[in-house]
Every structure is written in structure tokens, then in C-alpha cells.
Amino acid sequence: MIAKLAVSAAVYAIDKPYDYKVPDILIERSIPGMRVLVPFGRGNRKSEGVILSLTSDSGQANLKEIDSLLDGEPVLNEENIRLALWMSDRYFCTVFDALRVMLPAGVWTKDGTPRPAGKTILSAVLNLRSEEAADYANQKKMRAPQQAAILKLLAETGNMPLSELYS
Numbered sequence: 001m002i003a004k005l006a007v008s009a010a011v012y013a014i015d016k017p018y019d020y021k022v023p024d025i026l027i028e029r030s031i032p033g034m035r036v037l038v039p040f041g042r043g044n045r046k047s048e049g050v051i052l053s054l055t056s057d058s059g060q061a062n063l064k065e066i067d068s069l070l071d072g073e074p075v076l077n078e079e080n081i082r083l084a085l086w087m088s089d090r091y092f093c094t095v096f097d098a099l100r101v102m103l104p105a106g107v108w109t110k111d112g113t114p115r116p117a118g119k120t121i122l123s124a125v126l127n128l129r130s131e132e133a134a135d136y137a138n139q140k141k142m143r144a145p146q147q148a149a150i151l152k153l154l155a156e157t158g159n160m161p162l163s164e165l166y167s
Contacts, residue, residue, distance in 0.1 A: 002055045005038065017095070020064055037068045038066050083098070126158055
């Protein structure tokens with residue numbers, strides 16, 4: 001099975017559907033509209049791509065393989081793909097750039113590392129037993145009262161978002 005992809009690393013001058021071999025373990029789950037991670041260029045840098053279509057043969061030998069699927073189901077439908085192809089001709093952009101504007105917010109990646117789906121919340125986590133933290137907080141009370149108060153709070157709760165801890 002061969003997938004025709006729009007690749008994020010392709011610039012307008014070399015923008016075309018690129019052929020990649022679909023590994024046997026990904027054949028059943030590969031559907032047009034899904035984002036994939038592929039090696040691109042001579043250095044085989046990881047690049048994000050979108051499956052435009054699937055064919056049984058491309059007529060080319062020694063095709064590179066898709067590394068992985070980035071989604072469990074397609075994020076774009078056939079109508080989105082047709083619109084992106086039209087937009088790339090009309091507005092002189094790459095097919096991937098046209099597809100990117102249709103992707104839901106928060107699913108863009110950089111070098112294959114997914115971004116969190118929601119807002120990231122940093123939190124403090126107690127890294128020792130609660131009793132030890134409470135004893136240490138009582139010893140520190142005179143020299144560092146704010147640190148002692150934080151230790152006592154974490155001893156009671158176990159963890160807490162930093163935004164609440166600082167207020």
C-alpha cells in the first residue's frame with residue numbers, strides 16, 4: 001500500500017504529493033486525512049505529513065516508509081483535502097499549509113512531538129513521606145517561614161498546582 005502525502009517540510013518550489021510505503025502494521029488504520037510522521041529529505045529529518053490518498057502502486061522503487069500515525073482517526077475529511085488542493089493552486093501556498101489552517105487547534109506538532117491537548121498546569125509534588133516533610137517544616141519554621149508553610153501544605157495535600165501555591 002502506498003500513501004500520497006502532503007509534507008510540512010516541503011517548500012512551495014518542491015510541493016507535490018510524496019509517495020510513502022505504508023508498513024503492514026499501519027495498513028488497516030491508515031486513512032486519508034490522518035496526520036503521520038515521516039522521514040523527509042536526504043537527512044531523513046522527521047516531518048509531519050497528511051495522507052491525501054492511498055494507492056496500491058506508485059511505480060517507484062525504494063520508497064521510504066511512514067514512521068507512525070499521529071492520530072487515532074482522521075482529523076480532516078475528503079472535502080477538506082479537495083479544498084486544500086484548490087487553495088494551494090489559488091493562493092500559491094503548499095498543500096500542507098492549506099491543510100494546516102483546517103486542523104483543529106492544539107494538534108499541530110513540531111518534529112513529531114505532540115503538543116498537549118489542553119492547557120498545561122504545572123504543579124508541585126511532594127517527593128518524600130508526609131511525616132518527614134512535616135518534621136522538616138517544623139525545623140525550618142524560624143529560618144524560612146514561607147518554605148515551611150509550603151512544606152506543611154504539601155504534606156497535607158501531596159501535590160498542588162503552582163498557581164495556587166504562589167497565591
